[in-house]
Amino acid sequence: MLDFLELGAEGWLRDGRPWQPLREFYGVLGDPVGHSLSPVMHNAALKEREIDAEYLAVRLEPGRLRQLKEGEASRFLAGFNVTAPLKEAVAALCDGRTDQARETGAVNTVRVAEGRWLGHNTDSGGIRTVLAGAWSGDGPPARAIVLGAGGSARAAVQAMMEWGVPHVEIHNRSTAGQERIGHWLTSRGWAETVMVEPLNSHQDAVPDSATIWICCLAAGVDARPYLPVAAGDAPALLLDLRYGDQLPCGDPPLGFTYLDGLPVLLVQGGLAFAWWFGPPVPWQVMRHALAQD
Numbered sequence: 269m270l271d272f273l274e275l276g277a278e279g280w281l282r283d284g285r286p287w288q289p290l291r292e293f294y295g296v297l298g299d300p301v302g303h304s305l306s307p308v309m310h311n312a313a314l315k316e317r318e319i320d321a322e323y324l325a326v327r328l329e330p331g332r333l334r335q336l337k338e339g340e341a342s343r344f345l346a347g348f349n350v351t352a353p354l355k356e357a358v359a360a361l362c363d364g365r366t367d368q369a370r371e372t373g374a375v376n377t378v379r380v381a382e383g384r385w386l387g388h389n390t391d392s393g394g395i396r397t398v399l400a401g402a403w404s405g406d407g408p409p410a411r412a413i414v415l416g417a418g419g420s421a422r423a424a425v426q427a428m429m430e431w432g433v434p435h436v437e438i439h440n441r442s443t444a445g446q447e448r449i450g451h452w453l454t455s456r457g458w459a460e461t462v463m464v465e466p467l468n469s470h471q472d473a474v475p476d477s478a479t480i481w482i483c484c485l486a487a488g489v490d491a492r493p494y495l496p497v498a499a500g501d502a503p504a505l506l507l508d509l510r511y512g513d514q515l516p517c518g519d520p521p522l523g524f525t526y527l528d529g530l531p532v533l534l535v536q537g538g539l540a541f542a543w544w545f546g547p548p549v550p551w552q553v554m555r556h557a558l559a560q561d
Contacts (some may be wrong), residue, residue: 272301272325275332281340287451289344294544295326297358298351302327303487305530305561306349311556316550321346330357337361337385347379347544349537353484355419362387372426373452377540387541391423394536395507396431399480402527403430404503409479411435415467415494416484417445419498420536423453424482425462432482436516439494440465443546470495473504481506492521500521507532530558 273282273295280287296306301307302325320333330353336342350358354372359365362375363384375387403409405455417440428436440446444534446464453459473496483491484510487510495506498521506520509529520526538549 269465272327274327275329275336275341279339282330288394292321292346294321294323294349295329295345296323296351297326297354298328299327299353300423300487301325301351303512305533305558306537308557308561309534309554310541312553313541313550316553317545317548319545328354332355333357333361336457337383342380342383345380347377349540350376350378350419352420358385359419361385368392368426371449371456372419372422373455374535376419376423377543379544388540389422389423390536390539390543391532392426392430393539394532394534395424395482395509396533398531399427399482399505400431402429402484402507402525402531403457403480403505404525405478408433409480409503409505411437411475411479413439413479414482414484415439415491416466416486417449418440418484421449421482421484423485424459424509425453428480428482429458429462436461437463437465439465439467457502467494474498475502475504476500476543478502479504483508483510483519485510488516490516492516492518494522496545497521497523534558 270365273280274478296304304325307323307325307470309406314321353432355376359369359373368389369387372392375389376391377388379386408431412433417438425436438449450464475496481495485491505525507527509532520543534555538551538554542549
């Protein structure tokens with residue numbers, strides 16, 4: 269199977285050549301998208317469920333989203349996942365959204381029905397499920413720090429608030445990003461509860477309370493300058509939502525429990541599969557596909 273599709277001015281290109289689908293297909297939209305393991309996972313699930321469709325990686329520039337929705341390219345497109353940097357832009361184009369998508373203001377899963385885009389968000393459920401299973405404490409941590417302010421960061425904040433984390437912070441580099449997520453926090457009634465701060469170095473600090481860090485930074489950006497150099501006496505966990513070649517080189521801080529983004533990819537992917545096709549979700553097959561790649 270070819271690595272990815274591209275949408276050009278004249279329509280689909282597959283391996284640089286014009287392509288027309290002959291059956292329903294699903295995909296993951298992003299730019300870049302060649303790193304994504306969603307096709308491996310979802311194609312294994314489709315085969316297990318004997319569903320006559322395929323799932324492809326789709327490299328799509330943000331400026332071509334409306335072309336995808338309104339043009340001939342949408343023919344046979346039955347649903348798709350969304351990765352950076354398109355989650356907020358896709359949300360704005362959806363004709364309807366689930367509660368999860370409305371609350372985060374970002375969409376990572378779309379079901380296409382008679383040309384209408386119905387948006388959903390499975391990121392927050394995936395993040396909360398994975399962290400609740402990995403966290404060693406009896407309840408939620410005292411503090412959660414989210415690095416970044418895009419669609420995944422909103423899902424992370426949503427997950428932490430629903431989990432009952434009493435102190436949540438967002439650290440982001442750009443003023444524009446801080447303002448956008450500040451508006452979103454205001455719309456959710458969290459502006460007085462969730463702190464938004466610049467993304468500064470914290471290597472001189474040692475956490476004195478049980479803390480989770482969730483890295484939602486762009487591919488290849490090293491998170492270590494923005495983390496303590498080591499854990500203190502309290503539990504410390506780092507969940508980096510990236511995986512594979514998106515991750516920068518280097519070990520996590522000393523004493524931290526560490527997870528990359530593959531467990532979240534599995535859970536949010538399974539939730540998306542269930543939203544498209546209903547149960548049962550072939551969890552073991554999807555997990556095995558990710559482990560083998």
